Amino acid sequence: MRMRDLEGWTIAFDLDGTLVETAPDLIGTLNRMLAARDIPAMPVEAAQHLVGHGALALLRHGFQEAGAAWDEAGAPALLEEFLADYLANIAVHSRPYDGVVETLERLAARGALLCVATNKRTDLSVALIGALGLERHFAVVCGPDRVSARKPDGAHVREAVAMAGGDPARAIMVGDGAPDVQAAKGAGVACVVVTFGYTPIPPADLGGDVLIDRFGELEAAIAALVADQALRRASKA
Incomplete structure (x- = not known):
């Protein structure tokens, strides 16, 4: 023993x-949100450095690095959208x-x-x-x-x-x-x-x-x- x-x-x-x-599923959610706004997706390997500081930081910096406009006043609604999608796809990959x-x-x-x-x-x-x-x-x-x-x-x-x-x-x-x-x-x-x-x-x-x-x-x-x-x-x- x-x-x-x-x-x-x-x-x-x-x-x-x-x-x-977890990067594939986190970035997957980010990319679905970007696609819904006609913004090109980010490759997982290019965005995985965003992981680890919390969902809001990933979302904010992910939008900014993808060239999307970021409105801090709209952050709560975007965060809820992100979290709902991520929870539904939390362990796909x-x-x-x-x-x-x-x-x-x-x-x-x-x-x-x-x-x-x-x-x-x-x-x-x-x-x-x-x-x-x-x-x-x-x-x-x-x-x-x-x-x-x-x-x-x-x-x-x-x-x-x-x-x-x-x-x-x-x-x-x-x-x-x-x-x-x-x-x-x-x-x-x-x-x-x-x-x-x-x-x-x-x-x-x-x-x-x-x-x-x-x-x-x-x-x-x-x-x-x-x-x-x-x-x-x-x-x-």
Whole structure:
């Protein structure tokens, strides 16, 4: 039997670009809205950097980059249109990255609490996670509407970990972009950065503690970070 060596630790995950490749469905919704206004579609690879800052930011910058007029006064109605279409098509092409399910299962078997800290609205996050059959892995799914401040504020990570029943002093953030790294730093926790996500900034320049190229590398990265914290605590004793 595997020793529960991660007992007492909480791993907080970003969602889009970290656990799940969501760009095809998010950009699909954006493109249907553009097409309805006779504006050319954006290729997924040209727009995936827009993912990860929330639906309104994706919509605003997506319209602007496509050359469409953006009226901030009309943003609420456009956002509702976007969210309705996206919810109806939330898992058409979105899939967990290779190794996600197996890694989550192994981390849980080793005693880790798992949660999601995402800038995607909670109801959309829960719908996506449920559609992909991932809900059993997480103690809580925490979008920006469930916390006092969204990423890049550290409160998002601290409060998500606390809602999961974990200790914010023994937590690790896993993400793909600047908001994840900045939130981890603000919460005083280490951050593992995946290199396959949606950041427009090179992953190596984000300032995370460890970079991984595949989800299968996450366990080793977490073990190294946990060991490092144990050494630092021992040196202070």
